[in-house]
Amino acid sequence: MRVRLEISACIFGSFWGAFGLASPKPASPKLHWQSLASPPSLGSPKAQRGGTLRLYLPQFPLTLRQVGPDAHQSFRKVLDDNDLSLLNLHPNTGQWFGELATEWAIESSGKAVHYRLHPKARWSDGTPVTAKDYTYILEFMRSPFLQAPWYNEYYTKTIVAIEEVKVSEGPEEIVVRLADTTPEPLYATNLRPIPRHFYGELKADFVSSFNWKIPPNTGPYQISAIDKGRSLTLRRHPHWWADELTYMQHRFNVDEVVYTYIRDPNLAFEYLKAGAIDALSINSPEQWRAAEDDPMYQKGYLHRLQLDNDMPRGDYALVLNSALPIFQDPKVREAFAYAMAVDKVIHELLQDAYLRLEGISQGYGAYTNPLIKARPFDLQKANALLDSAGWQQRDTDGIRLKASQRLSVPITYSGSHQTPRLLVLASEAKKAGIALTLQPMEPAAAFKSILDKQHSIALMAWGTPYRPEYRSRFHSSLAFKAQSSNISNTANLRLDQLIEEYEHAGNDSVRIAKAHAIQQFVHDDGSYIPLFAVPYYRLAHAPWLQFPEVPGTKSTDDLSVFDHSSGGLFWMDTSIVADVRSAQKRGLPLPIRTRVDHTFSVLSKAAGKAG
Amino acid sequence: MKTRRFWTIFCPQTCHRASVVITLLLVILCAGAEAWIAAPEKAWFGTHTLIPWGPHEIDLQTLPPAPPDPTRQHWLGTDAAGRDVLARLVYGLRLSFALSLGICLASFMIATLIAMLSALAPPWVDLCTQRFIELWSHLPFLYILMGLSSLVRGGVGLFLGAVVAFSWTQLCLLLRAQLLVARGSEATLAAKLFGFSTGRIAFVHLLPYLYPLFFSLMPFSLGATLSSLTALDMLGFGLPIEWPSWGQLLQEGLSHPRAPWLTWPVLFGMIAILTLTSLIGEASRKAWHPRQASEFR
Incomplete structure (x- = not known):
């Protein structure tokens, strides 16, 4: 769980003292400034400088631009990692601490966060990082010449303003304003500056002219x-x-x-x-x-x-498309979960190296519902559920039939390493009268097909945001729509209400309770069959x-x-x-x-x- | 006496005879694979199988892909999902052979019909057909197949149909040339004078002229189709992934460079099959040479 360290003025003063600076005067007496003087260090004193590390690149970047067409690629992480942000989150303690900023303060409305900038921060070309580099973010990100609609929208509708606060003395100060309250204002406003002196006024040829230009950065x-x-x-x-x-x-x-x-x-x-x-x-x-x-x-x-x-685990699951007639029956969805021999795959194929994922949102500490356990492989339960759902007949191959329809469902996935795992699951599921056919696709084609809801079952591993996020995957407003991430087509008013309550919870305990309720709902719904955690x-x-x-x-x-x-x-x-x-x-x-x-x-x- | 002459003409050399015998043996072994390679519950003779692993049986006693293990009767090891390589090799050959034969027969039929149309219909039909063939044969088959496979999922019929659709053009040009020669023959002219219908002339009088081409080209075509199917399958544009096939074994071999037992059997198998079909094709081509054919008659 994240812990915020709120320190008194004297500790804060000593922090500044470490840099030989005088304690700054708060810009506004109503603000409660916070900082973390000395986050636990990670490096080893034994470390030696020097040498050349040679690594492997699986995909050569199509551009070095960090926004715009072709910018979303694996190499982008290397570029982003070499750009520091205002704050950093300690990976072991979960505490925020200053990086390009030294202190921060959240306004009582929860819609704005003030930051005091580190006076020594420099771009790689030696130019100081100033408040102008932050106020420039909006001009840059809102430009139509970026050809990046998501960024245009996010920096217009979510982040509504970045202002420089006039201070008489001490470090520069900025305020980042959000359109709406959020439970994680630091996370939402933790920005990376953009070198104004490098980009200047953007022009129509931005995309082509900055493809291979190397911008100054703040990272190592x-x-x-x-x-x-x-x-x-x-x-x-x-x-x-x-x-x-x-x-x-x-x-x-x-x-x-x-x-x-x-x-x-x-x-x-x-x-x-x-x-x-x-x-x-x-x-x-x-x-x-x-x-x-x-x-x-x-x-x-x-x-x-x-x-x-020990980190949040991606929701690595078989996602059943509940819009399909077969999966509209919750008994069938539950039977599928009981027919998946995930433990056998883990034990025999993966040599117990992986763990069984118990449900969605695992590894989020208090946000993870500890009572949820994945359904084990149980042929008796699977058979009983399928019988009661009307799938009683079997064909000569032993596959169940209902009104002459075979219980045969394709699994859409990408990655050849998944094939043996799915073959084992299919082999065991056949014992319950379920025919799983494998439909491997190229990653991009699979992703598109799944977002278009053309799948029956999708093997999907979702990324891990800072806090569990449910709207994009379970809200009814995104069900039955192409190119949306509610790939299970889950649409339930009760779940929608829980998601609303989760997003607008006034404090952590309410939010955690709502997260637990959502996870329980998803478990009971049976559209997600959790698989592995590495x-x-x-x-x-x-x-x-x-x-x-x-x-x-x-x-x-x-x-x-x-x-x-x-x-x-x-x-x-x-x-x-x-x-x-x-x-x-x-x-x-x-x-x-x-x-x-x-x-x-x-x-x-x-x-x-x-x- | 007649049988001996048949062997002398159709299999003039020992290598030709050997290749026919080996091919027949392979066909028999593959057709009756359930007698010697199958899970005991599916085997024809109960537990008396040589290899107790069917092509879909998964053995996870050893972490796959496992090297050859005579103690568990995995003579060629297992693939990445723990399935017996030998079983998948044999069943894969059976499937590839059957599909290749089907594709060859279908493309021969299409080529014959279009060649007949070209040769016997009014000249403008021939002109149109030839231009169409020129255009069609220049279409990029692989790109079209990739496009189709991204639009339509899991369509084995579509895949096989696409292979057939692109495999008849060159054959059709050869058959048309042969038919144009045959159309001017005395026998055909006589048939026309007798007032026989075009259909009768086509299928009774002209078709036999194509037999030498059919029989001499069929083995080569069969080998080429088999290797094409394997290549497409290896590239991921082929048969469903659960079906045993040589292409998938090769693909797995590429993904597991430290498991050579996945690729070597297929490579040796391909070399053997292509050698056999080439030898049979050569024998057949010699046998159907006009001089030798007339000698046999």
Whole structure:
């Protein structure tokens, strides 16, 4: 649960003292200014600066613009991570703390948040980050030349104003105003500045002229070289302004990060073995085992790392389209849930590496309803429910029939790694007289088809917002409409009411209660059959890549290189590179190493509770 | 005596005879796969099967894809879902062979009908047909198939129909050329003089002229269709993913570069099948050469 630290003026003064600054005078006496003096540090004092980290790029970016056509792509995260925002959320404590801002204050209306800007913040070209760079956000984001309607609308209808507050002395101050009250005003107003001096007045040719221009940024690295279609290099700023912030110390240690584009992701591991890249995420149990069996690991030329995490889990589920006549009967939906042998997939195919997802909104702490448990594989219950729903006849293949219609339903999905899992589910479901046929599609085509509600069952894994969000997926206003995310076509007035109450709850406890009620409703409705949660991140890496004692944070789910919240903790031990390569050349074995860190293990936490 | 002459003409060399025998053996083994490769409850002879794994049976005793394991009778290992590779190889061959045969017969029929139309109808029909064939044969088959597969999901019939629709054009040009020669033959002219109907002339007097082309092209066409089906299936534009097929085994092999047992059997199988069909095709082409054919008669 997020904890806000509200400090007194004297502590606040000491915080400023740390930067050699005088305590500022509040712009408005009605505001209650908050800050967090010293968020717990993540980096290791053992970290060494230097070295070049080589990584794999699965998709070469079509543009370096962060908004507009083709900007939504996997590489966008690298760019976004290298742009700091006003505040940051500590990944382990859940506390807000200042990044480009030093203090913040929420107006009593809840519709506006004031920020005092960090006086030392600098763009990568040395220009100070000023209030003008924030007020410019609206001019930039509302421009029709961006060709980004979502941003145009969001920065018009949700964020209605960004104003510079005139202060007589001390740091600059801005206020971000929202159209409506929100339970999370900090989250909604936590913006990244836009370099006004770089973009200036936007023109009609913005999209084409800024495709490959590298804007100044506030984060630790900036793109330094582009070999289109082949590689991208980011270089660390030698005098990054945030180096002196305690939270950033001993982090972002490598000098250079080189991304090599590898067209076939199946070959990435071969690149790692050949020494062309230094690290690769190997989250699937099969990859983890393959790495263990590989001679490169057996001889100690590759190491493995597993870090258990404790973070919101995406709603990884089979989503039944309740608009279909078959799934309009809640008994059939429930029977499908009982006919899915998810535990068998986890136990036998995934070697117990994954966890069973119990319901939607898992991993959200108090927001997660602990009473909800996923329906287990139970053929008796599935058969009884299907019999009572009128699916009593069976054809020669053992598939159930009702009025000559077979109980045969396609599953729409993308990703070849899902196929074996779905085949096992289909094989077991057949025992209940259900024929599941597999309909693999390209990711973009699958997403479009699912949003258009052309699926019967969709295998979907939703992202994890800061707090559970239900309107887009369960509100009746988005059911039966193409290109909307209510893909289960759930439409229920009671649920709509719960969503309204959740969104407009006056305090956390009411909001949590409503979240629990919504999760219970979705569980009872049976349109979502929860599948898996991946409770760790796993990595294969070269021995010279070193990590702190705790190699990540609660929310680490990948080798996070630039993420200013939790990334850049590792470093390169350049002194052993030559030794490892020499041993590899001569075939000399090195110590085998698999490091497993359970600091944030949800399993050990559950075991502790049970104990 | 006649049988011996048949073998001498149709299978002039040992390799031709061997390829016919091996092909027949493969057809028999594949057609009766349930007798030796099947889950015991589906096997023809109960538990007396050589491989107790059907093409859809999942064995998760070892984390898939598992390498060849004689103790569990997975002679060629298992795929990513724990299904027996040998079972899927044999059933995949059976399916691919049956579908290829069906596609070849359908495209031969279409090609023959259009070639007949071109050869016997008024000249303007021939002109239109030829221009249409030129246009049609230049359409990008793969792109059209990708477009169709994104518009219509799960349509095996549509997929097979598309393959047939694009596989008759070259054959049609050959048949038309043969028919134009045959149309001027003395026998055909005599038939016309006798006042026989166009249909009778087409199917009784002209059709036999096409037999040499049919029989000499069929084995090559069969091999080419089989490899096309496998390639399309590997690219994901083929048969439903649950059906056993060689293309899917290749696709899985690409996704699992550390599991060579998924790809090698298919590669060897493809080489063997293409060699067999080529040898049979060569023998058939020699046998239907006008000189040898007349000798056989």
